[in-house]
Amino acid sequence: MIVGIPKEVKKQENRVAMTPAGAGMLRQQGHEVIVQTGAGAGSGFTDEEYTAAGAVVVGQAEEVWRRAEMIVKVKEPIPEEFGFFRSGQILFTYLHLAAAPQLAKALADAGVTAIAYETIQLPNRTLPLLTPMSEVAGRMSVQEGAKYLESFFGGRGVLLGGVPGVPPAEVIIIGGGIVGTNAAKMALGLGADVVVLEKSAERMRYLDDVFQGRLRTLTSNPHNIASAVRKADLLIGAVLVPGARAPRLVTEEMVKTMKKGAVIVDVAVDQGGSIETVDHATTHENPVYEKHGVIHYAVANMPGGVPRTSTLALTNVTIDYVMQLASKGFGPAVAKDAALALGVNVHKGAITHPQVAEAIDLPFTALESLL
CATH class of the missing domain: 3.40.50.720 (NAD(P)-binding Rossmann-like Domain)
Incomplete structure (x- = not known):
C-alpha cells in the first residue's frame, strides 16, 4: 500500500x-x-x-x-x-x-x-490511541494552569504548592480518567491540594489506592461540582465520552462563583468542551481569554506544544x-x-x-x- x-x-x-x-x-x-x-x-x-x-x-x-x-x-x-x-x-x-x-x-x-x-477502543474500554495524547494533555494542563495563575498573565498570583506557612492552591479536576489521573500526578508533584470528581465508584477506589490518600475524590454530581468549582484556583475539565460531544458539566453560573483570577483549562475543548464558558477553542499563539474574571485556557491541540x-x-x-x-x-x-x-x-x-x-x-x- x-x-x-x-x-x-x-x-x-x-x-x-x-x-x-x-x-x-x-x-x-x-x-x-x-x-x-x-x-x-x-x-x-x-x-x-x-x-x-x-x-x-x-x-x-x-x-x-x-x-x-x-x-x-x-x-x-x-x-x-x-x-x-x-x-x-x-x-x-x-x-x-x-x-x-x-x-x-x-x-x-x-x-x-x-x-x-x-x-x-479495546474490549476493556480503554482508548489506546487517545491514551498517550491524553497523558500529555493531562500533564500539560497543570503546567499551563500554573503559568496562567501568575499575576503577569492575569491570574490570582498563586503558587500551586504554596510555601511553608502559606497554603497550597486548590486544584479541582473533573474526570478521573487518563487526563485526570495525569493532571493529578503533576498537581500533587507540585504540592497542590487536589480534588478529583468522578462518577465511577470503581475509578475513585483506584485513584484512592494509587495516590494513597494524597488526593480527595468526590462523586461527580451537580451539587458537588458546584461546591468544588467555587473553591478552585485551577479547574481542569478532563471529561471524555468516546465519539460523542463532551458533556457540559460546569455551567456559566458555576463559573461566575469562582475566585477572580482563577484559571480554567478545558482539555475536552476539541470535543466541544465540558465547561459552558469555553465557547471556542484557542491556539498556542493566543491560548487564553477572560470571562467573568476567570482565565480560560482552551487550546485544542495541547500536545502540539x-x-x-x-x-x-x-x-x-x-x-x-x-x-x-x-x-x-x-x-x-x-x-x-x-x-x-x-x-x-x-x-x-x-x-x-x-x-x-x-x-x-x-x-x-x-x-x-x-x-
Missing part, C-alpha cells in the same frame, strides 16, 4: 503523524511511504532522516494526497484540505467529528473511509494499526480487529459510529452492513 504523511496545516501544529522509524517499519514490510517535505521539522525530524528510512519526500501536500491510498495525519483536516479528498481513500487521524459536522459531511460526500484514533514527545508517543501506538491496514487492506483489517472497527467513523458515504451520528444529527449505518 502507498501511505502518505502530509505536513500538518493547523496553526501551530508541529507534530507529524509518523517518525522516520515508523516509515522504516512500513518500508520493511514492502509498503511505499510518501512524506511531504518539512512534515517532521517541527518535531525535530529532517527530510534526510525520512529518506534514509526509505520514504519518498515530495514537495506539495496535493501530491501526497493524490498518490497515497492511505493518509495518516495527526489532526483533523481543515477546509483547505477538503479538496484533496477522494473516494476509497483511507484517512487515519484524530477526527473529533462530534464537534465537526462540516468535516463529517465532507468526508461522507467524498466517499473517504475515515478512521478516528480517538474511537478505537511538546511536538517531539507527542510524535514519538503517538507513533508508538499508531504504527501497529497502520501496518495492519496497509498489509491486510481495510476490509480484512477491520473484520479481524474489533477495536479498529470501532475507529471507523465514515465509510462509503455513511456515518458508521453511533455516537458521532447522534452528535451531528445524521443517520447511523452499521459498518458491518457496508463491508
Whole structure:
C-alpha cells in the first residue's frame, strides 16, 4: 500500500503523524511511504532522516494526497484540505467529528473511509490511541494552569504548592480518567491540594489506592461540582465520552462563583468542551481569554506544544494499526480487529459510529452492513 504523511496545516501544529522509524517499519514490510517535505521539522525530524528510512519526500501536500491510498495525519483536516479528498481513500487521524459536522459531511460526500484514533477502543474500554495524547494533555494542563495563575498573565498570583506557612492552591479536576489521573500526578508533584470528581465508584477506589490518600475524590454530581468549582484556583475539565460531544458539566453560573483570577483549562475543548464558558477553542499563539474574571485556557491541540514527545508517543501506538491496514487492506483489517472497527467513523458515504451520528444529527449505518 502507498501511505502518505502530509505536513500538518493547523496553526501551530508541529507534530507529524509518523517518525522516520515508523516509515522504516512500513518500508520493511514492502509498503511505499510518501512524506511531504518539512512534515517532521517541527518535531525535530529532517527530510534526510525520512529518506534514509526509505520514504519518498515530495514537495506539495496535493501530491501526497493524490498518490497515497492511505493518509495518516495527526489532526483533523481543515477546509483547505477538503479538496484533496477522494473516494476509497483511507484517512487515519484524530477526527473529533462530534464537534465537526462540516468535516463529517465532507468526508461522507467524498466517499473517504475515515478512521478516528480517538474511537478505537479495546474490549476493556480503554482508548489506546487517545491514551498517550491524553497523558500529555493531562500533564500539560497543570503546567499551563500554573503559568496562567501568575499575576503577569492575569491570574490570582498563586503558587500551586504554596510555601511553608502559606497554603497550597486548590486544584479541582473533573474526570478521573487518563487526563485526570495525569493532571493529578503533576498537581500533587507540585504540592497542590487536589480534588478529583468522578462518577465511577470503581475509578475513585483506584485513584484512592494509587495516590494513597494524597488526593480527595468526590462523586461527580451537580451539587458537588458546584461546591468544588467555587473553591478552585485551577479547574481542569478532563471529561471524555468516546465519539460523542463532551458533556457540559460546569455551567456559566458555576463559573461566575469562582475566585477572580482563577484559571480554567478545558482539555475536552476539541470535543466541544465540558465547561459552558469555553465557547471556542484557542491556539498556542493566543491560548487564553477572560470571562467573568476567570482565565480560560482552551487550546485544542495541547500536545502540539511538546511536538517531539507527542510524535514519538503517538507513533508508538499508531504504527501497529497502520501496518495492519496497509498489509491486510481495510476490509480484512477491520473484520479481524474489533477495536479498529470501532475507529471507523465514515465509510462509503455513511456515518458508521453511533455516537458521532447522534452528535451531528445524521443517520447511523452499521459498518458491518457496508463491508
